[in-house]
Amino acid sequence: MADYSQQIEEIExxxxxxxxxxxxxxxxxxxxxKIARLKDRQYESVVKxxxxxxxxxxxxxxxxxxxxxxxxxxSAGKSTxxxxxxxxxxxxxxxxxxxxxxxxxxxxxxxxxxxxFDIPGLIEGAQRGKGRGKEVISIARGADLLLVMTDxxxxxxxxxxxxELYQAGIRINxxxxxxxxxxxxxxxxxxxxxxxxxxxxESIKLVAKEFGIKNAEITFRERVTLDELIDSFSPxxxxxxxxxxxxxxxxxxxxxxxxxxxxxxYISAEERIGIDNLVETIWKKLNxxxxxxxxxxxxxxxxxxxxxxxxxxxxxxxxxxxxxxxxKYKMAKIWGKSAKFPGQEVPLTANLSDGLQVRFI
Ligand SMILES: Nc1nc2c(ncn2[C@@H]2O[C@H](COP(=O)(O)OP(=O)(O)OP(=O)(O)O)[C@@H](O)[C@H]2O)c(=O)[nH]1
Ligand SMILES: [Mg+2]
Numbered sequence: 001m002a003d004y005s006q007q008i009e010e011i012e013x014x015x016x017x018x019x020x021x022x023x024x025x026x027x028x029x030x031x032x033x034k035i036a037r038l039k040d041r042q043y044e045s046v047v048k049x050x051x052x053x054x055x056x057x058x059x060x061x062x063x064x065x066x067x068x069x070x071x072x073x074x075s076a077g078k079s080t081x082x083x084x085x086x087x088x089x090x091x092x093x094x095x096x097x098x099x100x101x102x103x104x105x106x107x108x109x110x111x112x113x114x115x116x117f118d119i120p121g122l123i124e125g126a127q128r129g130k131g132r133g134k135e136v137i138s139i140a141r142g143a144d145l146l147l148v149m150t151d152x153x154x155x156x157x158x159x160x161x162x163x164e165l166y167q168a169g170i171r172i173n174x175x176x177x178x179x180x181x182x183x184x185x186x187x188x189x190x191x192x193x194x195x196x197x198x199x200x201x202e203s204i205k206l207v208a209k210e211f212g213i214k215n216a217e218i219t220f221r222e223r224v225t226l227d228e229l230i231d232s233f234s235p236x237x238x239x240x241x242x243x244x245x246x247x248x249x250x251x252x253x254x255x256x257x258x259x260x261x262x263x264x265x266y267i268s269a270e271e272r273i274g275i276d277n278l279v280e281t282i283w284k285k286l287n288x289x290x291x292x293x294x295x296x297x298x299x300x301x302x303x304x305x306x307x308x309x310x311x312x313x314x315x316x317x318x319x320x321x322x323x324x325x326x327x328k329y330k331m332a333k334i335w336g337k338s339a340k341f342p343g344q345e346v347p348l349t350a351n352l353s354d355g356l357q358v359r360f361i
Contacts, residue, residue, distance in 0.1 A: 004042035005128055011035050029203035029226060033210035036230045043169065043236050060102045062142060064113035065307040066286045069140050071165070072149035073157045074121030077247040079103070080269040081149070082118035085279065090118045097121055097131070102139055109279055112288050112307040117143075124160050127167040137168040141238045145285050146172060151248035152255045158244060169234065172242035177228040178221035186215050193220035199229060207233060243285050249273060289354035291317065300335060300357055308352050315348035317358065329360040 011031050018024055070078040074096030082090045086105025091098050103118040119136050126133030140146055146165075150157045165172060184190075189205045197204075197220060207226075208216060211233040224232075231237045244261055250268040257264070265281050267274035287310040292302050306320060314332050318325045335342045338353035345361070 004038050004045070008035055008038050008042070011038075025200065026203055026206055029199065030206040030210060032226060033207040033230050033233070036234055037210055039167075039169065040234055040236045060104055060117065060139070062115065063104075064106060064115040066112070066144040066288060067115045067117065067142060068107075068145045068147060068282060068286075069117045069119060069143035070147050070149055071119065071122055071136070071140055071161060072147075072245075073123065073154060073161070074098075076121070076149045076151050076154075076157075077269040078121070078149055079118050081147075081245075081247065081267070082116055084269055084272060084275055086116055088116075088118070100132070102135075107279070109283055110288075111290060111305045112283070114282065114286070122161055122164060124164065126164045133164070137165070137170070140165065141168075141170060141240070143240055145282065146170075146240055146242040147245050147282070148172070148242050149245040149247060152246060152252045153248065155246060155255065155260070158260075169236045169238060171231065171237060171239045174239060176237075176239050177224050177232045179224060179229065179232040180217075180219040180221070181213070181232065182217045182219075183213060184215045184217055188215060189213065190217045191220070192217065195220060195223050197223060199224070199226055204229065241285055243281060245278065287311070289352060289356075291352055291354075291356045291358055293317070293321070294333075294335075294357050294359040296359070298359075302357075310352070310354075312352050313348065314346070314350050314352065314358065314360075316352075318348075318360075325360070331361050333359045333361055 011034060015028065015031055018027065020028060070082060072078055075094070079090035079092045079099050082088050082103060082105050083092065085107045088103055088105030090103040090105070097120060099118055099120050101120070105116045105118065107114045107116055117139055119139050120132040122133065122136050123131045126136060148158060148161050150161070162172065189208050191201050191204055203226070204218065207229055208214075208218070213233070244264040246260070246264060246266050247269050249266050250271045250273065263281070265274060265278045267278055289308050289310055290305045291308055292305055294300060306317060308316065318329065329348065331345055331347060332350070333343045333345055334350070334356055336353060336356040338351055338356060
């Protein structure tokens with residue numbers, strides 16, 4: 001395996017020595033893209049050697065309606081929390097690295113099956129493979145929601161975790177940059193943007209070239225930073241929602257919440273303080289909704305719920321019913337919040353809403 005870390009380190013060192021000004025803009029764009037490319041290759045080689053991404057080298061399968069992963073430093077109380085929330089029995093102890101593998105648990109809330117993964121602690125340098133870093137990060141990439149967790153005594157470690165995740169290509173609570181890249185056969189790189197960009201066209205072309213793109217139409221629909229531009233070329237970026245959790249509030253009631261996001265959740269996993277609020281916040285962050293399928297011969301009811309996501313459409317229900325259903329229906333009757341009147345007939349491209357009752361016709 002090529003020594004990517006050393007190459008990355010050498011370029012980073014060179015950038016540290018180079019003054020940043022207009023005259024060195026192009027050099028920086030090119031080198032930062034080069035680093036991103038090397039990190040992608042490094043990641044790909046690790047995934048290959050460990051046999052599969054997403055579920056990761058641990059060979060755990062995603063199940064249920066959504067997957068939540070607990071990330072945090074050793075001894076933050078991740079396993080204690082998993083045991084609170086699910087039927088799992090993950091080992092808890094007062095020393096670091098008690099958990100050495102992925103321990104799955106299932107939480108049932110409002111009829112949704114939410115899978116929760118407890119994983120080994122994440123330490124500084126994880127992204128380069130320290131501790132069980134690579135495996136931990138590959139599990140985290142598969143999450144629908146990350147619970148980024150520390151305890152009252154070590155709130156500063158949230159920044160370390162954020163940094164490690166970022167370095168590993170995970171973008172938390174961030175939208176994918178609105179840039180459209182269409183590869184073409186000839187004509188060089190054509191750049192279209194209605195919004196003035198801070199990055200000049202030459203830098204954009206240099207970044208594209210680093211990623212092996214010589215001909216393309218690149219359309220910007222928003223103003224982006226150089227990092228966001230590089231992100232949009234990289235195949236290994238994961239955009240994942242995160243919720244910050246501070247544990248062990250029983251130990252210290254007077255810690256400062258100043259630098260923490262407003263929606264941070266404070267708990268004591270051991271004394272079960274704040275757990276109900278945490279569960280409700282997880283549910284909200286996942287944007288899950290419940291819809292009810294009404295068969296041809298049935299009256300309206302709220303039995304056999306189907307868990308969907310807020311941004312999905314009626315047609316996204318069909319694959320869950322079985323392969324033969326996708327051809328069969330073209331319309332649906334709906335009852336509930338998003339129906340203009342009870343039993344409104346709508347096309348399958350109509351949006352879902354929580355509590356909606358649906359009869360396909
Ligand atoms: N006071 C207090 N202690 C807690 C709380 N939650 C967990 N602990 C203790 O903290 C220690 C570590 O808990 P674990 O749940 O094993 O932590 P972990 O994050 O899974 O640790 P690793 O598996 O090593 O990464 C244990 O001694 C727990 O009893 C809490 O809310 N309050
Ligand atoms: Mg543990």
